[in-house]
Amino acid sequence: MIKKIACVALLFLSFLGCKTSMPIAGNSEKPKKEKSDLKSYKEVITSNAKTDEGLFKTHMVGDKLYFEIPMDILDKDMLWVSRIAGVPSGFGGGYVNAGSKVNEQVVRWTKRNGNIDVKVMSFENQSEEESPIYQSVRANNFYPILYSSKIETYSADSSSVVIEVNSMFEEEIQAINGISSRLRKEYKVKKLDQSRSYIESAHAYPKNIEIKHVMTYEAEEPPERGQAGTITMQMNQSMILLPEEKMQPRLADYRVGWFTIDKYDYDSDKLKSDDYEIIRRWQLVPKDIEAYKRGELVEPVKPIVYYLDPATPIKWRPYFKKGIEDWNVAFEEAGFKNAIIAKDPPTKEEDPEFSPEDVRYSVVRYVASTTRNAVGPSVSDPRTGEIIESDIIWYHNHLRSYRNRFMIEAGAQNPDARSLDTPEEEIGEMMRMVIAHEVGHALGLPHNMKASSAYPVDSLRSAEFTRKYGLTPSIMDYARVNYVAQPEDEDVRYIRMMGPYDLYAINWGYRYLPEANSPEAEKNTLNKWILEKAGNRWYEFGGGYDGVDPNSQRESLGDDNVKASTYGLENLKKVVPNLAEWTTKDGEDYEDLEEVYRELNYMWRGYVGHVITNVGGVYETRKTSDQAGAIYEPVPSTIQKNAVKFLNQEAFSTPEWLLNKDILNRIESSGAIARVQQMQTRVLQELMEKDRLMRLVSNEENQGNKAYTAVELMRDLRRGLFGELFAGRQTDAYRRNVQRSYIDIASAYVNQLKTSKDDEILKSDIMALMRGELKNLRSEIARRKNASSHALTRYHWDDLMARIDMALETES
Incomplete structure (x- = not known):
């Protein structure tokens, strides 16, 4: 059976220009010239060395760290995992902590003349070693060199090579440090201060090496002001020898959810690389x-x-x-x-x-x-x-x-x-x-x-x-x-x-x-x-x-999102009147009440959001070509219409139950009106977003009269949002806000005729839809605006007409 290899498994043999006199992995012979240039083993690894034995030996000689790497370890795959072991307060906004992984990569320690290089390997692109295209695959996947160190000496029996590695951990190598480019920019990191960066410990185990080191950076804006322009963190570098006897991969199938790894097979008979995925899993083999x-x-x-x-x-x-x-x-x-x-x-x-x-x-x-x-x-x-x-x-x-x-x-x-x-x-x-x-x-x-x-x-x-x-x-x-x-x-x-x-x-x-x-x-x-x-x-x-x-x-x-959210809201309406009692104790403030109440607002927003997704929604049932039936199916029109009815009743009506004065008078001097406006405006923005409207237009073309259309959505919204206009009733401050938001969102689409570079919108039916709806609404307002005896309500209708006129003037 021809051995399958990843990318360029023997790349170094053809690209390093090795001479026959040079040692290779597993060969303990050293060139005479190289040997004469080196110190003796005892001169480098002195009697003061603190040595730990394992996968390979680590030696601490004073503040110098040496790796003594056996020749038979060279060119073998090792997984290098970089983690943060100690982190300053506030670093990364609270989501970066001791134990956070910052990188993982496969490396090989390889010999090049009088140096040892650390090469970063890739296994994404594949080809059979004997395939003609293998030459191209390896040439176009040349391995980067992460680090290089000159050989200091060999072990007495020449079975191991000794290198000093301080610069790997005390200088900045982006691939193994703990500060991402985003955080570097955020904290205005200037440089690594080598005088305050050092190796803390080195431990060798049978299959892995563990190094702890401290890195100190000068930063103009560290996470917290008390950190004196400094970010100091402790890093842990793990190097683990990967098994030579590889686990058999399992091919992924998108019908069953798994984390996966991408692969590209260039030996495929298809007229392209064969793209596939393998799943990530532990190796479990039965004892019997x-x-x-x-x-x-x-x-x-x-x-x-x-x-x-x-x-x-x-x-x-x-x-x-x-x-x-x-x-x-x-x-x-x-x-x-x-x-x-x-x-x-x-x-x-x-x-x-x-x-x-x-x-x-x-x-x-x-x-x-x-x-x-x-x-x-x-x-x-x-x-x-x-x-x-x-x-x-x-x-x-x-x-x-x-x-x-x-x-x-x-x-x-x-x-x-x-x-x-x-x-x-x-x-x-x-x-x-x-x-x-x-x-x-x-x-x-x-x-x-x-x-x-x-x-x-x-x-x-x-x-x-x-x-x-x-x-x-x-x-x-x-x-x-x-x-x-x-x-x-x-x-x-x-x-x-x-x-x-x-x-x-x-x-x-x-x-x-x-x-x-x-x-x-x-x-x-x-x-x-x-x-x-x-x-x-x-x-x-x-x-x-x-x-x-x-x-x-x-x-x-x-x-059923509508039914579930209805049940959920019924429960929230029962909870709100009790929050003050459930969250407070004698002699304490209302911090917990405020926190829980605001999170309850988010729950309300979540229940509403579940219903929104039904409008213009499309069910996906993952299938392969040997299975009958479609993968994508628009949500039935009755469900979409019922969803909009729910939104008009629960999202756009004034949430009196949420505006509990017993709570609000304890946690804020003002802000309820603006908060509700913000929540309702976000709901409207989601409901009237470009992609949703375009799906509705597309579904109408595909389904004909079975579809819930974009015109129906806007009509149902208009009737719900402007119910006071059609009934001649007074509007309250909350309803006036959501009505203004509707006009503003629709107007923003029309205004894009002069300001937008989004060709998808400009060439779609959305422009015609919004212009038509604004004209219809203006006509209704003009006809009914004086039905209410409430002065501010009448002024409000006049204001909406002016906003619509301003938007429609865009085309003149």
């Missing part, structure tokens, strides 16, 4: 393959192990460990038992060198930070997609997010949510599911925002259903709290949990197929599993980031 074949649950040769950070509070550790090991249920679906294990941090006696930055350990990091978030990154072998290591990051103040959300979305229904001192059992369960979600990412699973739309909305009001199936088929969805359940619904589950999609996806990605000796040999089996679930919405995948498919949205629940 024959038992595995018989369908027995078998432990993997090497399980996935996560350690808790020593900084993790003791009372939260059981919940963290449960969140990690919850995935064993999914791995059992793939035929493995005890596939993932959670461990407490080792004591000093058990492992004196344990470090969360050490690439040998996957750790759930507990970060003392006001940031309200959690993330689940991983490090993978770009050759095969094998995940090597992962660090989950939990920010301390993420507890605050869940405490607030639980009160806002479940306070009307669940007595446990009616306090800022959320019971430990409830907050612990939330933490457990957050950790499980982030571990899911670290196992290779991206967000599946489509999952929640698979369950009927009213099923989320059922105790039996929610306790068995959770809130969504996948914990990888954003569906954190059951806001659909109503106060009369008893014993329902309020917190998300793992679901059937998660088991299906893990089985698809991790089941070991012993009879398949290549990625291509697995395809039929993998495709069969997908087709077996086709048509069952519980097993569909959708990323949810394009804002087009209403079934793929963050934080939404159920298969």
Whole structure:
């Protein structure tokens, strides 16, 4: 079998101009001339050296760091992971912390005459070594040299080469430092101060090298003023030897969600490079393959192990460990038992060198930070997609997010949510599911925002259903709290949990197929599993980031956005009158009340946003060409029309329930009118955005009289937004604001005739649509403006007519 290699696996042989007398990897002979120019080993590595032995030796001689690299390590693939180990307060706006990965790359240490170079390898472009095009692939993927150091000496038996590497860690090499170009610009970083930058420690382990070093920068505007024009950070550099026996990659399929690595095969018979993706996953191989074949649950040769950070509070550790090991249920679906294990941090006696930055350990990091978030990154072998290591990051103040959300979305229904001192059992369960979600990412699973739309909305009001199936088929969805359940619904589950999609996806990605000796040999089996679930919405995948498919949205629940948001708003309306009581204590201020109330406003905005996506929305069902039916289908007109009706009633009417004076008089002197105007204007802007209107026009062409049209949208909006005009009623300040916003948005389109360079708008039907709507509205205002006896209302109608006239004059 011809060996498949990535890009230019032997590039250095043909491009370095090596002479036959030069040593190559695995050859301990040194040229006589080179040997005579070098110091002896004992002159370089003196008796004062502090040596650590492992993958290769590290020697600290005074403040000098030497690497003693065996010849048989040269030209082998090593994964280099750069992480921040210590960070100044406020750095990166709170989302950069100790443990944050800043780069990962594959490198090779290679010998060039009297130097050792560190080359950065690429495995994206591929060709067979014996293929004619291989020459072009390697010539057009020339490897960059990250670092170079002259050879200081050889070991006594000439089996290793010794280099000094201080400049690698004490000078600035962009590919391994912790300040991105964006932050460099933001903090006005001038330069690295080498006098305050140094190597702190070097440790060698059997398969990896760990270096800690401190970098100090001069900066005109550091994150905080008290930092005296200085940014000092501690970096950790991990170098891990990648396995020579590579894991068999698994080809990705966009119908099942996985993080992937792009590949380009230039040996393809297609009239282009063969572009494909492989999934990122841990390597799990059953200990007993024959038992595995018989369908027995078998432990993997090497399980996935996560350690808790020593900084993790003791009372939260059981919940963290449960969140990690919850995935064993999914791995059992793939035929493995005890596939993932959670461990407490080792004591000093058990492992004196344990470090969360050490690439040998996957750790759930507990970060003392006001940031309200959690993330689940991983490090993978770009050759095969094998995940090597992962660090989950939990920010301390993420507890605050869940405490607030639980009160806002479940306070009307669940007595446990009616306090800022959320019971430990409830907050612990939330933490457990957050950790499980982030571990899911670290196992290779991206967000599946489509999952929640698979369950009927009213099923989320059922105790039996929610306790068995959770809130969504996948914990990888954003569906954190059951806001659909109503106060009369008893014993329902309020917190998300793992679901059937998660088991299906893990089985698809991790089941070991012993009879398949290549990625291509697995395809039929993998495709069969997908087709077996086709048509069952519980097993569909959708990323949810394009804002087009209403079934793929963050934080939404159920298969009917209007019904779910109606339930959610009913609960919010019950929560608001109680917020002052639930968030305050005698002798304390109203800071918590203000925070929770403002977050409740965001929830209102989210529920409304879920409904907006239905207007001009298009359902996406991922399929391949061998499956019947269309991939894209416009949302039915009845659903779109119902969505606009909801928006007129809930988004554009004055939200009296939200304007609770008992709250507002405690948290602000003014601002409610402007805040509501801002929220309603954003809703209008989204509803009248260019792409949505163009989809409506396109759908009308494709569907004919079945479509909900752009003209219908504008007509329904006009009738809803200007209801007072048609009824001859007085308008309040909130309604006047949203009516002005409508005129301003429509006018902005028309005004683009003179100011815009957006040909897509200028040549579309949007101009005609907006001009026609403005003319119709002006005519209605002129005919009805004096029906109201309220003077300010009449002035308002006159003002709107003037605004329309100004916009329409654009064309004259």
